[in-house]
Amino acid sequence: MTTGPLIRPRRLRTSAAMRRLVAETAIRPEKLVLPMFVREGATGPQEIPSMPGVVHHSLDSLKAAVAEAATLGLGGVMLFGIPEKKDAIGSGATDEQGILNVATRVAVAEAGDALVVQTDLCLDEFTDHGHCGVLDAEGRVDNDASLLRYREMAIAQAVSGSQLLGLSGMMDGQVTAVREELDSHGLIDTAILGYGAKYASAFYGPFRDAVQSSLEGDRATYQQHPANRREGLREVMLDIEQGADIVMVKPAMSYLDVLADVADVSDIPVWAYQVSGEYSMIEAAAAQGWIDRERAIEESVLSIFRAGADAVLTYWAAEIAGGKR
Template sequence: MTSGPAIRPRRLRTNAAMRRLTAESHVSASQLVLPAFVREGNLAPTPILSMPGVVHHSIDSLKRAAAGAAEAGVGGIMLFGIPETRDAIGSAASDPNGILNVATTAVAEEVGDALVVQTDLCLDEFTDHGHCGVLDPLGRVDNDATLVRYQEMAIAQAAAGAHMLGLSGMMDGQVAAVREALDGHGFLDTSILAYSAKYASSFYGPFREAVESQLEGDRRSYQLDPGNAREGVREALLDIAEGADVVMVKPAMSYLDVLAKVAEVSEVPVWAYQVSGEYAMIEAAAAHGWIDRRRAVEESVLSIRRAGADAILSYWAVELAGWWGAR
């Protein structure tokens, strides 16, 4: 008899059925959220060049995309609006007739409760300077003045039909301010998704094309330093204390350690955003034949789930749902 190792972990990898049965982490379509962009004035969808397969929607094409996501079993949709006109305070963001609020109503009426309809609550798409808040006379982002604008946006988005508001501006006290405004106007059931650990990342590059950002300079005075993990956990705990219903880590793949740390301590669901740069890198490598596209896409999402995300925002959400079917 040939001697050998008594413990053989490979026994649990012998075939596909065994690997499925012993898998520690799974992702289903219901755990995915589709980010979608709607551009004011669009009569048809137009491609976003740095994000192959992603488009600027018209209202009609956005409704079709939302219905398709619901039919595929995707859990939610996150809406971003690109206005035709911008100003210093992002007036279009709180205008009931602004593109994001009009699109929200259209999507909410289209899908009902089949999707969690979410809206990006931030000023960067709407300001002519591209920052996530209003500026003081010295050109710095004024935290507390911005909170007032966020409250106005929150009321407008909730009135438009959003189920969940995605607070992505990284202003101190934004969760408490928005919760107060929502409750004060009777929107007690409107949820808050706090982008708690949002880092000043280079991986947002394609997104800035997608929202036609007017930004000059950077956002390092309010987004987190990429070297700081404890600070990300602290921000998440602060947002939970202020009433966040869900907390977010963004980006996802380069911050899996932060995601895991937040998931360990959070009392509320923890989500992660697989951002535009992460999407674009895989698409570019696959287009050159350097990687197996489907395997890379699935592995990237599974790694985020494995690190602790309860749900994932991904531009591949509907495609992944189509690959997986009902599982």
């Protein structure tokens, strides 16, 4: 009986240099986006208890952090604003002097052309009920009334200098509404990041602490059910049809199947958000000595790129790129 030569894949694992050379996936700083929280009234960076190493920035500390992100060669920063006062319609989101719009101008002035300043276009940080839209008389999230507020937010953020609007509210038709509004005001170069596949996840818990959310109940009527894979792809394709420039899958690690599905068919960039719960779980386990922190961070981010992400939003972006923790 004739047999062929023994195939030995291990030859390509014989040294660290060889393993690096044949690695199929790499993490590059310019493909990372750093989410940042800016709190109105903050006098300096203050650590968020449920997210060790992540802070609420003041405007001054934001400026320094954006400068570091640019020096490290990150691709961008995603800004979230936390106002001192909230109301039913999230008035602070469209106030020219609202914290997010002010922070955007600060970040743009500091970053110049070195990185892309992005903003979260959602009402949840600004509403006293904590939902991502406005409520009707029965207390339900009113999709179309929310779109009117999104249109106003889009102009406020774009005029403040945001280059990429992150539409994370999961209202039907949000990409169409915002694209129409931007174009009608001549803001044709402002890009849209459509959060097409955003799931109603338990892994957002620390984020809600970070934005000091006042949410009661849940967001299951507009964010997607974790059981649904095909629906994630459907939502993303709708965003693409409506004119999104980039699409998002969120969370990342628990939805790598959805991410791979989207990456297989999308003809525009596909991003993924490594959310707060994913971050905090690794930090908590590492603090107990249960896992190797640095290896776990690298492996977790590699898995997202391996599944097909073109860029990743992660709270470790600066650290991965060589910054101080």
